Amino acid sequence: MLRTHTCGDLRKTDAGTQATLCGWVDSYRDHGGGLFVDLRDRYGITQVVFNPPDTPADLIEASKDLRAEYVLQVTGNVEPRPEGMANAKHKSGEIELRVTEMKLLNKAKSPPVSPSESVTELPGEEIRLKHRYLDLRRPAMQRAMLLRDKIVKGMRDHFADEGFVDVETPILGRSTPEGARDYLVPSRVHPGKFYALPQSPQLYKQILMMAGYDRYVQVARCFRDEDLRADRQPEFTQLDLEMAFIDDDDIIAVIDTLVEKLAKDLLGLDVKLPLPRMTYDEAMTRFGHDAPDLRFGLEIVDLTDLAPKSEFGVFKSVVEAGGHVRAINVPGGAEHYSRRGIDGLTEFVKGFGAKGLAWFKCEEGDKLNSNIAKFFPEELLAEMATRLGSKKGDLVLFSADKWKGTCKVLHALRTKIGEEMKFYDEKAMSFSWVTEFPMFERTDESDNPQAEGRWSAMHHPFTAPLDEHVEFLDSDPERCRAKAYDLVINGSEAGGGTIRIHDADVQSKVFSLLGIDKETADDRFGFLLEALQYGAPPHGGIALGLDRFVMLLGGYDNIRDVIAFPKTQKATDMMTEAPGEVDTKQLKELSVKVDL
Incomplete structure (x- = not known):
């Protein structure tokens, strides 16, 4: 080994000993008589000091040529930092290594992406992905990769303890469309025929149940040629499992205990089991979405039966056409959103198919008032306020449309307002199930x-x-x-499964x-x-999206931040420039002709 310790190992109890460290120059400071270097590896940062009398004069001179991301091996004496100079941000912040020997292992060009934690402004994502090897040196990215590692290990340990058998299923299989488009692989030895990369191990794991492996699990690589979003990738990883001689309660119970374990081990959270459950119909009725965020309220209230009692033409015509009038009551919303703010919400919902946004503000005496209040009798306004639970300072927002339209608009409003008005702690975690x-x-x-x-x-x-x-x-x-069930974390689907037909x-x-x-x-x-x-046998299973699971548990906004080498939203690898062209000889061997 080129080192005796990592840059996160040394403590005050090591003072008086000698150590050898290897790492990258994170930053350097010239204080006149010598140089102070923060040496970084994935374990932490240690301050190394080039100063007499410990450091020979020639090394002090050589240290002046060091630059960011140079790779060093340094040996020296471990000493406590001077009084008042400790750095509580770093695990090795109470000591420094006073250099007696140094070897320059490699130089580095000026990096387009600085891995130093002291750099607060990052370049654009394309530059980060182009130079992913630099981006992955950043402590923030390393924390994400280490969290991912812990989650995978925790999953493997959990299912091993539960008696599951880890079985690998094929990557090259038969095209059996499951909704998204397959990635196809031409066969050289079978001209004109194609393999398909798996969208999931679905059929293979069902076969394993019939083969008698009643508890199967796999960390599986999957591929789907679909349009991308912030939480989607063309290739992704899922924790895949299948069980025989069970029902849906058994599958859910196994995942409940996994969530309890990971939340405790990784986040220090005590999760109460069983996790809350609601049916799909209940979720759509109360929240307008099949993956509701339960960290806050803003539940939807159906006012369809009251709408015909008004003289408001929009509501009446929608109900007469078989549509619905539904609303959310926003506590404190009347004070938070000015008229200009409501205009902004109106423009926002137009992006979800709404033609406009009806609203009321709750004023003194819990009375609803609006520019359309004249179309509503006093007793009707009072009945609406009672059903909505409106109080002074609240804002009521309506959607009048077909059922799916009201769900789409009110879910979008609920999500936006919940975030803007900070109705929940961003660090809070909510786990639940949506079933049936x-x-x-x-x-x-x-x-x-x-x-x-x-x-x-x-x-x-x-x-x-x-x-x-x-x-x-x-x-x-x-x-x-x-018999279908989705695990929901903070308003995002983290996994889904079903009991299979046998x-x-x-x-x-x-x-x-x-x-x-x-x-x-x-x-x-x-x-x-x-x-x-x-x-x-009767059987069923579930797949948890590992990338999304890590993103949600780690509090990340972008799934690409928890994948070592992700693709862009155009399904390209900025670092390797994949996909790329291949030469004519390769295409001919595969009996493939490109027709653009």
């Missing part, structure tokens, strides 16, 4: 005009319906709810509703369907 999702949803005709009116699976075609809803597969598919008749009915005929089913999923005929 719809089995089916209508295909978006904007993506496929020919599929208008058809059903598509909200999760995947192997999701089991609630036992009491199996009859709805024949009579009313829209009412059918699934009954051939039920599976056939689901395929039929989805427009998947026998020939298509055999072509896409034949190996799974055949396996189901050889004694398939």
